[in-house]
Every structure is written in structure tokens, then in C-alpha cells.
Amino acid sequence: MNSPKFSVQWLQFIITVLSISGGTDARFEIPRLSPIRGAILEQPDLLSSAPVSEDLQTFYYPQRLDHFNYRPESYSTFQQRYMMNFKHWGGANASAPILAYLGAEAPLDGDLAVIGFLNDTAATFNALQVYIEHRYYGKSIPFGSREEAFRNASTLGYFNSAQAIADYAEIIMHIKKKLHAFYSPVIVIGGSYGGMLASWFRLKYPHVALGALASSAPVLYFDKITPRGAYFSVVTKDFREASETCYQTIRKSWSEINKIASQPNGLSILSTKFKTCNPLTNSSELKDKLGSMYASAAQYNRPPRYPVTVVCGGIDGSKEKDILSKIFAGVVAYRGNLPCYINPSTNESETARGWRWQTCSEMVIPIGIGKRTMFEPDPFDLNSFIERCKERYGVAPRPHWVTSYYGGHDIKLILQRFGSNIIFSNGLRDPYSRGGVLENISESILAVSAVNGSHCLDILPRNETDPEWLTRQRETEVKIIKSWMAKYYADLNVLKQ
Secondary structure, three states, rough: OOOOOOOOOHHHHHHHHHHHOOOOOOOOOOOOOOOOHHHHOOOOHHHHOOOOOEEEEEEEEEEEEEOOOOOOOOOOOOEEEEEOOOOOOOOOOOOOEEEEEEEOOOHHHHHHHHOOOOHHHHHHHHEEEEEEEOOOOOOHHHOOOHHHHOOOOHHOOOOHHHHHHHHHHHHHHHHHHHHHOOOOOOOEEEEOHHHHHHHHHHHHOOOOOOEEEOOOOOOOOOOOOOOOOOOHHHHHHHHHHHHHHHHHHHHHHHHHHHHHOOOHHHHHHHHHOOOOOOOOOOHHHHHHHHHHHEEEEEEEEOOOOOOOHHHHHHHHHOOOOOOHHHHHHHHHHHHHHOOOOOOOOOOOOOHHHHHHHHHOOOOOOOOOEEEOOOOOOOOOOOHHHHHHHHHHHHOOOOOOOOHOOOHHHHHHHHHHOOOEEEEEEEOOOOHHHHHHHOOOOOEOOOEEEEEEOOHHHHHHHOOOOOHHHHHHHHHHHHHHHHHHHHHHHHHHHHHHH
């Protein structure tokens, strides 16, 4: 075991990855669900300056490749990384609790610098902190290397959410056995896709986790439970509420881009106007990057900077009169002064590569753009999406599997009869919140929402500048978890008598 350290190379890598949206076929991508992306974009020095506890210790668990088959190859193992912080733990004799963070679609390293809920509440709960990395990310790679793990659909076939939460169950039970903490209650915590995993973990493994905090988890953004255009409707709402003139400028900009692109040397003109790092090959490249910027600004529209306000401040504050110069001013306001913008040359990240497989297999979140937004209409075409995934991997996505395996349809009718102890927290300015659980399902499956909140804001570190509503949201979550634990310990005392 050893303590985690952050290298300059890692810092440069994560900033490059997070500041670039999509790849060469960006419209093929489903927007990332990362809880940390906005934090790094808003504070690019965060990973180098955030106090990562020296009390963290790194461990590796020999994880089974396949939890659901008994073929000989299923018993192959890989080293799965997890980390623990014992600083505030009350110990096994006191049955002190365990807070377990479930890693998502990224290496664990970034989460350690940005996810604050466990560290901020561990002393309150006298809790052991556990952080577990998702298979196929970071240092938790099957088949001996990332190249081999991503070789084809056969090796990627073990890369899914069911295997991931089974991994987490194995590691948590291993930890409890190793520490003789058999009666220590476990609260699993996750953000975004990790929030989905936390809620699904509580449903699938109630004997392992007492409860779950699922932050910004769009568990209802599958099939047609949530309208496909909901995400970009919220993006539009966020911008329009920030500035009507900004909203109108963005809405009019797409036709202006199309008009210039259709002219002789039009792409060259656009490349110059937007100071692109490489010459544009088509207008969609520019429009995709701008659309992704607006979506990211809305998804991570958090205090104190509020990036939607920053973008609109650049657009509205521009002294230029033409629309596209105003749009470029918004880009500069958001990104800062850089040598170039839009399409810098970069190698594909492991996160982008992994998330593409996940969305091309089971995480088919059907996000499209409707007619009543500030964007050009671009409906989600499931048939086209399936064909592209088949071309890339040779296998078709299973768009209905998530709701078949975990549920989602008529969620209140179903979960109030057998589920318990899940907090679904959301910030309503987050476009993904429309796919979240926004109403209480039962007395213990609760929705905790903040009208002005953004993506996963409640599980980021506490800050003295946090607005009062954010502090109240976190206090509510802690109060709920305390009530779960109080009931558990009361039941445990009865059991031991």
C-alpha cells in the first residue's frame, strides 16, 4: 500500500481531456456524466492545489473478471485499485460506519482531489473513507494492459455497470472481513454515472450497503421515460434566464455559421474568426464545439464563477457588432486567453474511449435537440446510433437493458414497495436533472433538490463562500443519513441483546 500522489503529467493530462469536448464525431457522443469536469474547467489548478489527504492508503484487490459465469476464463483476475482513509474511523469494535465512494467513468485520481463529501463528513460520522476505482479505468485494467483490454468487443464485453457494482460489493465485503467490521454500516456515494451506480448498488446489494447518496444521477434518462430533448431545453433555459440578448445571439448564430460556411473560402473565414487550432473541415465541427461549450457551462453552472454568466458576459459585452464576433468573445470569456480555440490536436483519452464503449453497449442515454431551444434541431436517431456502434464495435447497443435490469418505468409505483434508503440529489440548473428523481418516492427514498444547483455540486468540497442554499442541501443529506444509521444501530442493539 502507498499514498497517492499527483504528477505534473497527470495534471496536464486531465486538463487537456476535460477542456476538450467530444472527438472527431462529436454528435455520435452522449454527453459525459463526470462529477468533476466542471470543477477542473473552472479551476484548472485544482488538482495541483487541492489538499489530497496524506492519510489515504492505496490497496489492490484481485478482482474476478466475470462475476456472472462459471467458465474457466471467468475466474481470471485483475488488480483493482481502492483507497482508504482511517483518520476519523471509530473502529470495528464500535461498528463505526464506512463511507464508500463508487468511482465512475474516469481514473480515481481526479475524484480524490475534487470529491469532498466523504472527507467533509467523515469526522461527523466517525467513518472510514473508501474510494473504489471503476474497472477498465485508471489502474484497474483487466487483461494486463489497456491496449489488450480495449482490443475488441470480446475483451470489452466485461465492461459494464453490473460487473462494476459486483466489483464494489466484493471489495466492500473484503474490507469488512479484513477489518473485522462485520456490523459497520456502509453508505455508498456516487456522482453522475457514479450516482446511478450508487442507487443501483443499494437496490441490488441491500445486504452490503445500508443506504446510498446518488448525486445528479439521471436514472430516468433511458428509453422514453424522460423526453429526449429535455437536456438541451434546460441548457436553453439557463442561458435565457441569464440574458435574453445572449440567448438571442446564440440562437441566431447557427444560421450565420451556415451562411458563411457555404461561401467560397467560408471555412477558412470561420477558422480565422474563431482562431481555430487547425483549419475547419466542415461547419459541424465548429457548431459541435460551441454547442458542447454551452452545454458544459450549463451543466457545471456553479458558484462563485457561474460559467453561463461568464459566457453571456463575453457575448453581451463584446464591442463588435457582428454575431459571430460576439460568439467568439463568449468563447474567450469562458476559455480564457489561449493561442487557439475549438479544435486543438490531442490524443484520445482513456475516459473518452471508455465512455464511448459504455454508451455503445448499455448506457444509451437518448439525448436529442428539439425545436424550442437556442440550438439547431437535432433529434436523437436510435437506429442511426445503433448502426454507428455496430460499425465501430461489431455489436449492437442494448438500449432497453438498463430499465430491464435496474428498473425506471413507473419508478414510484415500484420502488415504494421494496426500495429504501436512497437520496437522489439534484441541482435543477443541471440539464441532466430532468432525468433524475425529483420527487420523494417513499419515507426513505428521498429527493433533495436545489433550484440554483448544478451537476454534483453537493458532493464537491465545502467552501466558505458556498451559498446558504447549498449548505442547507448538504445538511439535509447528512441529517437523512444520520437517521438511517440511528435506526440501524437501534436494530443492531436489539439483535445483540
